[in-house]
Amino acid sequence: MRDLRFDERGLIPAIVQDAQNGQVLMMAYMNQESLKQTLLTGFTHFFSRSRNRFWKKGEESGHVQQVKEVLYDCDGDTLLVRVEQEVAACHTGHRSCFFRRFHPSSGQIEEVEPPLFDPRDVYGKGK
């Protein structure tokens, strides 16, 4: 942990990748406590900047991420967490949060994969 550099807010970005097929699923932020819990429990925990609180991924939806491997980069300021993802990572119902792209020639925006579920069935109303 002493090789890691948390930013001025005490946070470090964590890229989450599907350990089986390599798909990048999401990026979120961890503080020291969420990294500690991630390593200790084997399930990802993050820190929400908008809600200003520590959270376990999947605590509401059940779509947890079981940790296979935690790597960090040359500068020690980014984590790469390789996981086994339950159902889907994105609150929109998509497997990955990265479901839109700029079309390489036209620059138009397009969806690259459809959602796996309707978020209204999984999360409470008003979300």
Next chain:
Amino acid sequence: MRDLRFDERGLIPAIVQDAQNGQVLMMAYMNQESLKQTLLTGFTHFFSRSRNRFWKKGEESGHVQQVKEVLYDCDGDTLLVRVEQEVAACHTGHRSCFFRRFHPSSGQIEEVEPPLFDPRDVYGKGK
């Protein structure tokens, strides 16, 4: 571009992934200008926070990244750039900047892949 949210510094984190084998290579930051040049030229450009300047990846080493696809996440605050990487992404000589991990059971740090070259042969002395 209007779907994207640059932070208070005018930056957005960009995860770079090998489009062929899915390896996550690095994470760096882009400003509007570097994203525009990335889409326009088909080669990744970033913004260095420490040197406070715009740069083209590989401008010194020749280890450029040819862009295959640029995706962005549900919140519009992170990019995922899928590339064809020339030689290696990391200035240490490793293919990926994520070459160390916390061992899942012991928590000890270990290297997961060896470097591909000696950085002293590629970058100027004193780097």
